[in-house]
Amino acid sequence: xxxxxxxxxxxxxxxxxxxxxxxxxxxxxxxxxxxxxxxxxxxxxxxxxxxxxxxxxxxxxxxxxxxxxxxxxxxxxxxxxxxxxxxxxxxxxxxxxxxxxxxxxxxxxxxxxxxxxxxxxxxxxxxxxxxxxxxxxxxxxxxxxxxxxxxxxxxxxxxxxxxxxxxxxxxxxxxxxxxxxxxxxxxxxxxxxxxxxxxxxxxxxxxxxxxxxxxxxxxxxxxxxxxxxxxxxxxxxxxxxxxxxxxxxx
Amino acid sequence: xxxxxxxxxxxxxxxxxxxxxxxxxxxxxxxxxxxxxxxxxxxxxxxxxxxxxxxxxxxxxxxxxxxxxxxxxxxxxxxxxxxxxxxxxxxxxxxxxxxxxxxxxxxxxxxxxxxxxxxxxxxxxxxxxxxxxxxxxxxxxxxxxxxxxxxxxxxxxxxxxxxxxxxxxxxxxxxxxxxxxxxxxxxxxxxxxxxxxxxxxxxxxxxxxxxxxxxxxxxxxxxxxxxxxxxxxxxxxxxxxxxxxxxxxx
Numbered sequence: 001x002x003x004x005x006x007x008x009x010x011x012x013x014x015x016x017x018x019x020x021x022x023x024x025x026x027x028x029x030x031x032x033x034x035x036x037x038x039x040x041x042x043x044x045x046x047x048x049x050x051x052x053x054x055x056x057x058x059x060x061x062x063x064x065x066x067x068x069x070x071x072x073x074x075x076x077x078x079x080x081x082x083x084x085x086x087x088x089x090x091x092x093x094x095x096x097x098x099x100x101x102x103x104x105x106x107x108x109x110x111x112x113x114x115x116x117x118x119x120x121x122x123x124x125x126x127x128x129x130x131x132x133x134x135x136x137x138x139x140x141x142x143x144x145x146x147x148x149x150x151x152x153x154x155x156x157x158x159x160x161x162x163x164x165x166x167x168x169x170x171x172x173x174x175x176x177x178x179x180x181x182x183x184x185x186x187x188x189x190x191x192x193x194x195x196x197x198x199x200x201x202x203x204x205x206x207x208x209x210x211x212x213x214x215x216x217x218x219x220x221x222x223x224x225x226x227x228x229x230x231x232x233x234x235x236x237x238x239x240x241x242x243x244x245x246x247x248x249x250x
Numbered sequence: 251x252x253x254x255x256x257x258x259x260x261x262x263x264x265x266x267x268x269x270x271x272x273x274x275x276x277x278x279x280x281x282x283x284x285x286x287x288x289x290x291x292x293x294x295x296x297x298x299x300x301x302x303x304x305x306x307x308x309x310x311x312x313x314x315x316x317x318x319x320x321x322x323x324x325x326x327x328x329x330x331x332x333x334x335x336x337x338x339x340x341x342x343x344x345x346x347x348x349x350x351x352x353x354x355x356x357x358x359x360x361x362x363x364x365x366x367x368x369x370x371x372x373x374x375x376x377x378x379x380x381x382x383x384x385x386x387x388x389x390x391x392x393x394x395x396x397x398x399x400x401x402x403x404x405x406x407x408x409x410x411x412x413x414x415x416x417x418x419x420x421x422x423x424x425x426x427x428x429x430x431x432x433x434x435x436x437x438x439x440x441x442x443x444x445x446x447x448x449x450x451x452x453x454x455x456x457x458x459x460x461x462x463x464x465x466x467x468x469x470x471x472x473x474x475x476x477x478x479x480x481x482x483x484x485x486x487x488x489x490x491x492x493x494x495x496x497x498x499x500x
Contacts, residue, residue, distance in 0.1 A: 145498075178495050189329075247427050
């Protein structure tokens with residue numbers, strides 16, 4: 001099995017190394033990751049700027065490439081430039097959570113969604129620890145468990161998975177659950193400061209607020225110590241509203 | 251009615267001017283748009299870099315701001331910094347199509363989706379002409395028609411609309427249709443070139459290929475001369491797969 005490994009924290013991120021270690025137990029790994037951090041890049045792609053792919057020695061003898069673009073660019077370059085379609089795409093392990101509406105902002109998940117566009121079974125992994133010194137010991141074991149489960153009961157390629165892992169020792173993890181995206185929003189979004197020239201600037205500092213208390217969401221599962229696995233759509237149509245207006249001829 | 255107008259082509263784009271003109275017929279307009287083109291930025295937000303908001307004279311006496319960030323940043327800054335929530339958010343008119351999976355790459359739609367996160371009724375408009383010299387005469391009339399329809403039969407705020415307008419004279423437009431996102435993908439994605447130093451670089455040049463021939467998609471409607479209105483989800487959960495795995499205890 002050929003496995004493409006991507007991320008959004010960049011090719012030097014410890015989370016990527018952790019994911020590559022586990023992926024190598026399952027097949028032949030190729031790494032294509034951004035040459036610098038790309039958190040919060042959503043599904044951005046590079047239009048109007050050329051892209052570079054640099055061979056990388058980050059992973060010893062493993063084929064690895066640093067890409068000058070976004071996580072979605074990495075997947076496009078991997079499939080379009082480096083050759084055939086992989087059998088599996090793994091993205092992460094992200095340094096930080098990607099639950100609820102964060103799926104829209106997440107570069108980690110954009111790589112998985114881009115994989116799904118290409119018909120590649122794709123999974124994005126995130127650990128609930130934003131630190132670059134995060135401990136991936138338990139996460140590695142849990143990624144392995146999720147992969148074993150996935151390979152025995154695969155999802156179709158058009159259903160990428162969003163896997164979030166609580167920041168807990170392995171002994172405190174209560175299990176693995178399929179979840180839905182919790183309703184929520186970000187509040188108190190900006191901190192205003194004045195620059196040395198008296199002009200204002202703004203830091204995005206939004207804090208997530210769940211608006212959902214049901215026991216089936218990603219937020220609930222993570223709070224209770226479960227690994228959250230949320231299957232994702234790549235068709236954004238709100239089907240239940242397709243009859244909301246009658247066709248209007250002119 | 252207070253209307254926030256955003257876009258992804260930047261504050262000087264003719265499509266933004268066209269949308270502001272129509273919006274002014276419906277209420278008090280505030281413009282917050284990127285200070286430079288942000289096409290293909292998807293739902294990117296600015297993490298780790300401070301944001302600026304500059305007052306702009308692009309729209310005469312209308313309150314207007316150029317933002318140093320992405321389309322999603324513009325919406326966050328407009329609601330978080332400039333004050334209360336608007337009653338309606340309009341994004342566009344984009345210079346170019348946003349059908350099928352382009353909804354994921356589109357900065358225009360990320361602004362509308364961000365509005366939906368904030369509980370603001372939101373609509374993204376796109377004209378099927380990528381030129382900066384595009385003629386928005388027919389598009390203005392059709393945006394007006396869609397807005398009249400929307401105000402008489404609103405969608406809930408958590409269902410943003412993706413409106414695509416064929417590049418045709420008004421007399422050839424056959425009507426307005428609710429549609430679903432066509433299945434499709436981008437093919438032949440890169441052009442490889444060599445720089446003057448003998449190193450390769452890549453231009454993203456992907457061509458869209460529809461994989462869907464049913465007469466209810468956005469691609470179908472646009473080909474047949476209809477304005478396509480696709481209602482969007484902000485919950486990406488693939489609900490039909492939530493029983494695909496049983497809960498796994500540890």
